[in-house]
Amino acid sequence: MTTLPPLPMTHPKLTSLARQKLPCFPSTIPRSQLIKEKDDIDHYLEVNFKGLSKEEVAAYRNSCKKNICVDMLRDGYHKSFTELFALMEKWDALQEAARVRSLFWLQRPLEEQPDKLGHFYHHLTRAEAAERKEYFEDVYNNLYALACYFSNSEDKWVRNHFYERCFKIAQRIKIDGGKKEAEAHAHMGLLFEEEGQLLEAAEHYEAFHQLTQGRIWKDETGRFLNLLACESLLRTYRLLSDKMLENKEYKQAIRILIKASEIAKEGSDKKMEGEASYYLGLAHLAAEEYETALTVLNTYSKISIDLEDDLSLGRAYEAIAKVLQSQGKMPEAIKYLKKVVEIARNNFQSLDVVRASTMLGDIYNEKGYYNKASEYFQQAFDTTAELRNMRHVDETKVHYGIAKAHQIMLTINNYIESEDLTSLDYLLSWKENRSSIAPHPIIGGSRKPTMESLYQIPENSEELNGFPDNRKNET
Structure with a gap:
């Protein structure tokens, strides 16, 4: 060191x-x-x-x-x-x-x-x-x-x-009071970490952490060795928890991340404490402990606000939206995802825009709001096209295409159910040209709403009233 x-x-x-x-x-x-x-x-x-x-x-x-x-x-x-x-x-x-x-x-x-x-x-x-x-x-x-x-x-x-x-x-x-021994444990921890032997690495980092507790030793850059020990332990515990979550060992993963969170608090570094809360919240989400996950992730968002760290705040809001979506609280999830899109755009984080827009599109598409779904999927597609990231372009293109197909499907169904000559002419014209079909006009109060009228709703009506079970059957 x-x-x-x-x-x-x-x-x-x-x-x-x-x-x-x-x-x-x-x-x-x-x-x-x-x-x-x-x-x-x-x-x-x-x-x-x-x-x-x-x-x-x-x-x-x-x-x-x-x-x-x-x-x-x-x-x-x-x-x-x-x-x-x-x-x-x-x-x-x-x-x-x-x-x-x-x-x-x-x-x-x-x-x-x-x-x-x-x-x-x-x-x-x-x-x-x-x-x-x-x-x-x-x-x-x-x-x-x-x-x-x-x-x-x-x-x-x-x-x-x-x-x-x-x-x-x-x-x-x-x-030297054990300073060289502490540094040697840090080196051995790094050695085992690079070789993927995480349990052995954690043992050495724990010894490193224990030897530096209460000490004011610094490395050549002026950083406290105890803080470095905390960072090394957090990194190793997170890697261990990732493997546990992959194996669905949720209790073990949560236990080790709680330990990591306690160590982060000891390090007196708010950013490190926030990171520990983030991964602990995700572990509770994976274990379907939604209320606990929300509590932990809200702590992360508060720390991010205090630190004025927009990127961390966006990540916190995205994780909170995932929890709310898992609980079926779609209006609340949408609120947070829109905040994520705004924060990501302000900070030029294009991939975050793509990810949040895709999540929004999925929510609207699942609930039958195909116009809104198409809007957000197109936003994700346009962003990936600007990045020229072909893997993401192909993925967002599929989502966008599905949403557009749903739009056309619902419009065609409305024309078919109208059972009049005008609707039949529109259908025949569309079948010959395979171009965009005109929205179905509203004729009388008993007629089903067209796609355009269906989605001409206030921006926040979904958040206030919730989603209907099936927008296609609404009259």
């Missing part, structure tokens, strides 16, 4: 001489070329460096990899040599496995990367020397420096190796 200042790299004489001919020769150079280069080097050394020893000549001829290994053994760093040799063997094994599976291996052979070899030599030997003197904090710092150096995506397995070593060493450090 702590960024160390760059240390001056020291190299023994053999390594320094070897680095003068970097980069190291690849193993694919033809033998004839190697012989010629050897003769050239011999001649150059004989003319210019008559005083060099055999070891110095060997250092100039050998690869960087071999020189570093020789230096480690010669200087008595046998543990460092053993560890480096094991890492190099694994490196080669991974490269060979990728070749067998016909995969593209991004990494060059280690002997062709002298900078990495140099870091291995520098920090491993310093760590071994510190361990002999039982300076375990220096051991940790050098191993952690290697973990940070190999943090890029293709070298993560090297990083993980040193995270594990840091964890073992950190438990032997007693002079």
Whole structure:
């Protein structure tokens, strides 16, 4: 967790001489070329460096990899040599496995990367020397420096190796009150989280959280370690709850999310507390505990209002609308969804507009308000067309087409039930052209309402009076 200042790299004489001919020769150079280069080097050394020893000549001829290994053994760093040799063997094994599976291996052979070899030599030997003197904090710092150096995506397995070593060493450090141990638990939690082992990750994050409680330790960016522990635990608990919900283990998911909510409150971060309430509310919704879900989600919406976070507020309103829709309270659900559309448009969140508009269209379509359904489905379709997101375009196009078909179906039914020559002419004309059919005119009080008259209702009448069971049979 702590960024160390760059240390001056020291190299023994053999390594320094070897680095003068970097980069190291690849193993694919033809033998004839190697012989010629050897003769050239011999001649150059004989003319210019008559005083060099055999070891110095060997250092100039050998690869960087071999020189570093020789230096480690010669200087008595046998543990460092053993560890480096094991890492190099694994490196080669991974490269060979990728070749067998016909995969593209991004990494060059280690002997062709002298900078990495140099870091291995520098920090491993310093760590071994510190361990002999039982300076375990220096051991940790050098191993952690290697973990940070190999943090890029293709070298993560090297990083993980040193995270594990840091964890073992950190438990032997007693002079810092447990800070290094807490950081090591955080690193191990990240390691297991990336590998998908969430239970193991949660165990390490819980230890990280416990060690940082009541402490004012900060990381290199100035953030409190306890807050980072809370965030890490919340993230892991949420991932665990997602798996539980997929398996319909609702009680377990709610239990772990309640625990996450308590930890979020402890972190004194309102945004984090709101996030925890959001996921807990969704879990109660999945378990069909609607009243509890509404209570929790209303807490999330209040926090979002206090923080003036429109995006979170839109997400809260959408979740509340889902709960109300599940309860059959469609007018209330519509109110919240319209707020979601407004917030999303004001914040240029096009996908949120699409999602909320589609939900509105579904509600109106289900209740027989086909004009309104068509209006919202068209809004969703037009938005996806602007985004040029083909997957969403196809989906919204289907919804829009269904709503339009319902409109035409109801109009045609009205003409058929009219049983007069004018209606028959309209039907025959539509059948020949397959174009838009004119709305049915209202003739007399007993005639069924047309589509246009059916939907010429006040904007909020649905919210005030509720939906009828079947608008098509209304007279």
